[in-house]
Amino acid sequence: MTQLPLQAVLFDMDGTLVDTERLWWEAVERVAAERGRPLGETDRPEVLGRPVEHTADWLAGLTGVPAGELAAALHREFADRVRGGIVPRPGALALLDALARERIPIALVTASPRAVADTVLEALGAGRFAVSVTADDTVHTKPAPDPYLAACRALGVDPAGCVAVEDTPTGVTSAEAAGCAVLAVPSLVTIGAAPGRTVLGSLEEVTPELLRSLLPHRLRVMSWNLWLGGSKVDDHRAKQLKTVLETGVDVVALQETGGTAAEELAEALGWHHHRAGENLGVISRYPITARFGDPEVGFYGAAGVRLRIGPGREIDVWTAHLHYTPYGPYEAAFDGLGAAELIDHEGVRLAQMRDTLRRIGESAEEDVPLVLAGDFNCPSHLDRTEVDWPVTRAAEEAGLRDSFREAHPDPAAAPGHTWSPIHPVHEDGSGRPEPQDRIDYVLHRGLVVLDSRTHVSGTPRPWPDVFGNDWPSDHAAVITTFAVPRRG
Structure with missing residues (x-):
């Protein structure tokens, strides 16, 4: 796991x-x-950190004076005071100078109008700032994420690689919604610490190095069904190891391990592992500090671990394998079942997902992020919208987000099929096309998705001529790269 580089300070x-x-x-x-x-x-x-229009509307409701008249009066009063004397906060100019020496881009992101911001910029030195975004520059201002997103677009940077420096809860909400790490330096209103947020008393001790330390770390997680341990392909263990090394993943949630795959892969890699029953496992380059679920789980079910991925950083990773019959895409394509029947036939998998979510709930801690990865053997309600597939819906209702669909919102442009790279036609000999679907997932809670993709190495030959394939599975893997926030 590597720390994201500091791209800008806002x-x-x-x-x-x-x-x-x-x-x-x-x-x-x-x-x-x-x-x-x-x-x-x-x-x-209702005043601090708020744009003029918000406070004017609020005062209008209290006084009966038209909001437009109040807004004009507020602009005049504030501008008069700003022109009368701008006092930099302790440590502000020194920090701006230090960032400039290291050529770290700086943006000003304010809920004040352009006229006021320009007065302040002139006093501070407008040349210090590569970009400035004011209340006049976006349709929605703080606490909406729009101002920070606009600044990142103008700078050409990723919000996950930026630190926003704020002094009010309104501004903190805006920056966090945009995906930035936050340094809060409260002025008149108390702000509590939280994951991804650091609270200090002033800017006087803040340095570029400290700001770098606030950024999240990058964690790459793979979900991979090994297909009966990989036994259908020659030299499968070496091919599995090659895949893990070439993809640069940090954690792999395994299904169909054939009993020993997790242990053997971890030993060869020098990693840590958890084996659950004959089918599930997790391998990780980071230490396992706790194990969850039934250690003797059957072929279908779920198991989890807690990983210590750095000082003050932990994450729970669960692997799940849900029953494969009845298989909805076959029933839709071959049997012509409608939405109601397809949903009704998901009962076994839905019960398994609910049991998994219950177990996760029993072990979860509020400030520990979570990943649930696995082969669910069913489509997603986010992909096939004509059917409200209940298994993925249940996970979503439990607060889990689909990392692949976060990265690729349009299922037509990025279907993300994981079943099956070796089955272009149905294996019953009829010649019917095999329904291609996304049935493997990396879900999460409390993380930021940087990227997600499916992975297959080489060009696998179709079933049954698979023994010499470079890719030792009948599923594509799913690989998601996350930003892991610091604990507050």
Whole structure:
């Protein structure tokens, strides 16, 4: 697992780089008091970190004064105060200079209007910032992710490789929704720590190296059905090892291990492993600190492990294999069953998925991310929308996200078929085309998807002439690369 490189630092303005949060509060206090509505501490969430329009609408509801009139008054009061004296926050200029020396791109991302932002930029030195995004530049401003996403697009960077520096809960929500790591330096409102978020008292001790340390690490997970341990293909263990090494994966959730595959692969790689029954296993380059599920699980079922992937970083990885009959794509293509019957016939797999989700719930910890990978032997409701396939739907309702479909939202453009690279036609000799479907998955909770793809090495010959294939399985593997956030 490697740490993502720091691609850019995205700074909020008011209360983060300059001490304007206090000026904004004073401006709103003045406008509200003049209209008969003094403000108190409980009003701060409607003011701090909010765009002018939000606060104007809120005050309009309290005072009966038209929002447009209030917005104009707020603009005037705030601009007068900003022109009267901009004071950089402690450590702000030193940090900007340090980032410039290391040629790390900097953006300003603010909920203030362009006129105010330009005044601040002039005072700080507009040349320090490669990009500036204001409330006037996006349809939706903070707490929506739009401003941070716009800044990343303008810089040509990935949000997962950026640190956003914020001082309000509103700004933190915006940056986290965009997928950035967050350094919170609260000014007037308390902000709690959370995964992917670090809270410090000021910018005075912040360095580029510290900002780099806040970025998530990259973790690559594979789901792979080995097809009866790989025994249908010659020299299968060596071919399996070659696949693991060439793909650069960190963790492999295995199904159809043939009993010994997890142990033998891990021993050859110098990795850690968990064997569950005769069919399931997990191999990992990272230490296993806990094992979950029934260690003697049958051919179908699920098993999990907790991995320590770095200081302060753990992740739970589960592997699952669900029953293959009755197989929905056959019933749809060959038997002409309709949606209601297809859903009704998913009962066995649905019960197995619910049992898996129950076991996951019993072992899960709130701040430990989760991966559930495996051969579910059924299509996804995200792919075949004419049928609300209940197995993947149940996982989604339990809070799990489909990493492949996150990376490739359009099933027509990226079908992601995993069944089957060796079965172009049905094996009953009829010559009927084999239904091709995505039935292997890498689901997750609490992670950021950087990439996901299916994988088959070489060009496998079709069944039954498979003995010499480079690819030792009848399924394609699924490989997802995640960003793993720091624990708060």
